[in-house]
Amino acid sequence: MSAGNTQLSEEAKDRYWVKTRNLTFIALAIWFVFALVVPYFAPSLNSVSFMGFPLGYYMIAQGSLIVFVLTIFWHNWAQDKVDDEFGLGEE
Amino acid sequence: MNGTFIQNLGRVYGLYTGGFVVFVILMAILEQLGVSAQTIGLLFVGFTVVIYAVIGFLSRTMQVEAYYVAGREVPAVYNGMATAADWMSGASFVAMAGGIYFGGYGYLAYVVGWTGGYILVNSLMAPYLRKFGCYTVPDFIGTRYGGNSARLAAVIILVVASFTYVTAQIDASGTIAARAFRIPYEYGVWIGLVGILLCSMLGGMRAVTWTQVAQYIVLIIAYLVPVFWMSNVQGFGLIPQFGYGEAIHRITELEAQYGLAKAATAIPGVSVLTTPHVAPVGDLAEWRFITLALCMMCGTASLPHILMRYFTTPTVRSARKSVAWSLLFIFLLYFTAPALATLTKLQLLDPNLATSIIGKPIADVMSLAWIQNWSAVGMVAVADQNGDGILQLNEFFMRPDIVVLATPEIAGLPYVISGLVAAGGLAAAMSTADGLLLAIANALSHDLYYKMIDPKADTAIRLVVARVLLLIIGAAGAFVASLHLTGILGAVAWAFCFACSGLFFPLVLGVWWKRANRPGALAGMVVGFICGSAYLYYVRSGGTPILGLDDVRFGIIGMSASLVAMVVVSLLTPAPDAEIQRMVEETRIPTGKPILGGAH
Numbered sequence: 001m002s003a004g005n006t007q008l009s010e011e012a013k014d015r016y017w018v019k020t021r022n023l024t025f026i027a028l029a030i031w032f033v034f035a036l037v038v039p040y041f042a043p044s045l046n047s048v049s050f051m052g053f054p055l056g057y058y059m060i061a062q063g064s065l066i067v068f069v070l071t072i073f074w075h076n077w078a079q080d081k082v083d084d085e086f087g088l089g090e091e
Numbered sequence: 092m093n094g095t096f097i098q099n100l101g102r103v104y105g106l107y108t109g110g111f112v113v114f115v116i117l118m119a120i121l122e123q124l125g126v127s128a129q130t131i132g133l134l135f136v137g138f139t140v141v142i143y144a145v146i147g148f149l150s151r152t153m154q155v156e157a158y159y160v161a162g163r164e165v166p167a168v169y170n171g172m173a174t175a176a177d178w179m180s181g182a183s184f185v186a187m188a189g190g191i192y193f194g195g196y197g198y199l200a201y202v203v204g205w206t207g208g209y210i211l212v213n214s215l216m217a218p219y220l221r222k223f224g225c226y227t228v229p230d231f232i233g234t235r236y237g238g239n240s241a242r243l244a245a246v247i248i249l250v251v252a253s254f255t256y257v258t259a260q261i262d263a264s265g266t267i268a269a270r271a272f273r274i275p276y277e278y279g280v281w282i283g284l285v286g287i288l289l290c291s292m293l294g295g296m297r298a299v300t301w302t303q304v305a306q307y308i309v310l311i312i313a314y315l316v317p318v319f320w321m322s323n324v325q326g327f328g329l330i331p332q333f334g335y336g337e338a339i340h341r342i343t344e345l346e347a348q349y350g351l352a353k354a355a356t357a358i359p360g361v362s363v364l365t366t367p368h369v370a371p372v373g374d375l376a377e378w379r380f381i382t383l384a385l386c387m388m389c390g391t392a393s394l395p396h397i398l399m400r401y402f403t404t405p406t407v408r409s410a411r412k413s414v415a416w417s418l419l420f421i422f423l424l425y426f427t428a429p430a431l432a433t434l435t436k437l438q439l440l441d442p443n444l445a446t447s448i449i450g451k452p453i454a455d456v457m458s459l460a461w462i463q464n465w466s467a468v469g470m471v472a473v474a475d476q477n478g479d480g481i482l483q484l485n486e487f488f489m490r491p492d493i494v495v496l497a498t499p500e501i502a503g504l505p506y507v508i509s510g511l512v513a514a515g516g517l518a519a520a521m522s523t524a525d526g527l528l529l530a531i532a533n534a535l536s537h538d539l540y541y542k543m544i545d546p547k548a549d550t551a552i553r554l555v556v557a558r559v560l561l562l563i564i565g566a567a568g569a570f571v572a573s574l575h576l577t578g579i580l581g582a583v584a585w586a587f588c589f590a591c592s593g594l595f596f597p598l599v600l601g602v603w604w605k606r607a608n609r610p611g612a613l614a615g616m617v618v619g620f621i622c623g624s625a626y627l628y629y630v631r632s633g634g635t636p637i638l639g640l641d642d643v644r645f646g647i648i649g650m651s652a653s654l655v656a657m658v659v660v661s662l663l664t665p666a667p668d669a670e671i672q673r674m675v676e677e678t679r680i681p682t683g684k685p686i687l688g689g690a691h
Binding site for chain 2: 008013016017020024027028030031034035036039040041042043046049050051052053054056057058060061062064065066068069071072073075076079080083088089090
């Protein structure tokens with residue numbers, strides 16, 4: 001079991017965690033919309049055409065998946081910035 | 092080559108990929124020279140399995156850190172590839188496009204669920220578990236909540252979920268091996284198992300990691316080549332994934348024209364197309380979509396063979412990075428599966444295409460080579476049930492599992508492509524089976540044997556125990572698989588539901604809720620797992636599903652019970668002591684020493 005091994009003050013740790021948590025909530029909100037809300041309404045989106053596809057079908061077969069990939073890359077980029085700001089970056 | 096293996100990864104796998112492409116070209120030349128299809132299939136399967144076994148042998152180790160977590164030196168991109176292979180099972184590779192072909196809208200829930208889950212892995216789990224420095228998932232539960240009871244509960248759930256899953260993978264490798272070597276399925280299963288164990292026995296996680304990278308390269312090439320080829324033949328452009336919208340409209344038109352009717356007389360084991368390609372069918376279709384997707388997503392974030400891959404990276408930041416790469420590599424296959432299902436369906440249905448069979452005279456269809464080959468093994472059937480001599484849509488029967496394997500033949504591609512697809516399917520099934528067997532054996536050897544039974548055991552004994560367990564579990568898996576209890580897909584969905592019922596909330600709240608304590612976690616695991624399993628038993632024994640939650644969605648019941656039990660019991664019992672609370676805070680800081688020391 002290791003003791004506290006970072007130089008951060010308790011107050012800085014709290015601020016760091018608030019920022020990290022907020023980023024996580026944004027990622028989860030995007031996830032909720034594209035994983036659950038959009039598929040739920042996919043049948044009614046099918047009347048719209050997108051790149052030649054019915055939009056609802058496009059979203060569940062491809063669109064939501066692209067959003068998931070972009071979300072993770074964005075989330076990690078933003079988290080890296082927060083880590084660096086608090087001197088917790090490592091590379 | 093100069094430098095260590097890790098420094099030369101790019102060159103090693105570049106050479107390997109080039110070598111594989113040369114091998115495929117060589118097979119194509121052999122085919123033109125008149126070598127039989129059977130020999131080419133055998134060479135594909137034999138050659139790739141030998142390569143994996145060589146990698147497994149070269150990665151042998153007697154060090155604990157290398158055996159359990161590949162020495163924690165796997166770079167993010169390679170860990171992403173290894174995770175993608177670990178993740179994409181026989182079900183994803185072989186069965187998914189077939190499922191979309193026959194299941195339409197409802198089935199796409201798997202596509203959304205098996206990709207969206209990675210957002211949960213990335214934001215809720217992977218970085219924190221990596222910081223923790225554990226060897227296995229029960230290791231985290233056991234340390235965070237303290238006490239052997241929590242650790243044991245986690246081990247039991249892990250074994251049930253992973254074992255359900257691994258039998259399906261051994262089943263799939265056995266099926267492919269049986270076809271390639273022309274032997275009965277019962278023997279094929281054992282041959283498949285030998286291949287799987289060759290990759291993991293000697294080198295544990297290190298060997299599995301480097302074979303999985305090799306297996307990913309084979310499986311993604313094997314999946315993409317036929318789709319690109321078909322698309323260019325049918326005129327949907329160079330990159331079919333973005334251009335097949337027209338095909339969807341055409342299929343909808345053709346479905347209306349032919350009519351989607353049940354078969355006059357059903358044939359066991361094979362089905363006719365009755366579900367529309369796009370529109371949802373049945374009551375609660377949207378609700379059933381999102382509940383299935385949710386079970387698959389939370390299951391993704393609780394399955395130990397996936398979570399433990401993120402223990403192998405050097406840092407917390409590289410663990411996060413490798414989740415992003417994993418999803419990108421998985422996405423390449425998952426956004427291709429609907430394209431493959433659509434293009435294959437169109438080429439059977441559309442009378443303007445030379446490959447179409449619907450609406451053609453029965454006698455002509457019966458004389459096609461691929462119809463004859465697959466009917467001979469009972470995977471395809473053509474029956475003129477209305478007696479008009481013309482093949483109707485509801486007179487063409489096919490087993491959903493074979494859509495991917497049969498597509499190259501349906502499209503009239505050379506046999507070398509079928510051999511390639513078989514090698515890809517085998518790579519997918521083997522890599523997942525490896526990861527699962529290792530997750531089970533490691534939990535039993537590290538958590539049950541070392542942490543609970545004999546904490547003084549020395550390194551050599553621990554690693555021998557780990558390998559013996561691997562052998563026993565593999566044999567048990569092959570034995571169960573040879574009994575052929577459930578179809579490939581059912582077993583996979585169950586594994587996800589078992590995992591999320593018992594493990595999702597104890598894992599998430601372990602990081603995100605300091606107040607969570609041992610009695611709460613125990614209640615969460617036990618109540619969630621028992622409620623989920625009891626509901627599965629109720630539905631399977633003929634009970635009416637509540638709100639359309641059938642046997643592949645029992646995770647919803649299990650997770651709800653788990654959450655309620657865990658929160659209520661945690662709040663009714665004393666908060667965890669200051670040391671545990673500090674440990675949770677420490678887990679949230681990405682740098683610094685891990686919570687668990689190097690060789691624990």
